[in-house]
Amino acid sequence: MHIKKGDTVIVITGKSKGEKGKVIKALPAQNRVVVEGVNLVTKHKKPRGQYDTGGIVTQEAPIHVSNVMLVCPECGKPTRTGNKQIMVDGKAVKVRVCKKKDCGADIFTVDTSK
Numbered sequence: 652m653h654i655k656k657g658d659t660v661i662v663i664t665g666k667s668k669g670e671k672g673k674v675i676k677a678l679p680a681q682n683r684v685v686v687e688g689v690n691l692v693t694k695h696k697k698p699r700g701q702y703d704t705g706g707i708v709t710q711e712a713p714i715h716v717s718n719v720m721l722v723c724p725e726c727g728k729p730t731r732t733g734n735k736q737i738m739v740d741g742k743a744v745k746v747r748v749c750k751k752k753d754c755g756a757d758i759f760t761v762d763t764s765k
Contacts, residue, residue, distance in 0.1 A: 652679050652716055653732050653747070660719040661729050662689055667714070671722065675711065683713035690714045723749040724758065732758065 654660060658674045672686040692712045698705035720729040732747040737757070747758040 652677060652682065652684075654684050654716055654719060654721060659722045659724070660684070660686060661722055662686070662714065662718060663720050663729070664718050665714070666690075676713075678713055681713065682716050684716055684719060685711050685713050686719065687711065721747075721758070723751060723754055725749060726751055726754040728754075730754070 654674060654677060656674050656677050659671060660674060661671045662668050667689045670686075670689050672689045674684050675687050676685040678684065688711070690712045691709050694708045694710060696705050696708050721732055722728065723730045726749065728751060731750040733750050734745055735748050735757075736743045736745050738744070749758060
């Protein structure tokens with residue numbers, strides 16, 4: 652998948668078209684991503700204990716990865732990506748590259764959950 656957790660994406664089609672958000676979760680097996688503040692659905696939550704309250708909860712639902720486009724952190728525009736290898740401390744590391752004509756910046760994703 653060309654989208655990873657922590658990327659900033661823009662929705663290019665569907666009911667949330669034009670909205671930007673950060674990827675909360677990537678689901679590569681289903682080709683879907685969960686984007687913060689996009690594709691909101693309401694769930695009816697049943698109380699599960701004596702002190703638990705039920706109610707209606709609004710949460711993000713997964714959206715197909717083909718409906719989102721990565722936003723380049725350098726130029727700030729939606730972009731397709733390419734791959735290239737760079738040397739870091741003597742090791743070859745694969746990075747994504749912005750395919751915009753004037754940009755060509757390397758796109759690194761820092762995963763803060765680990």
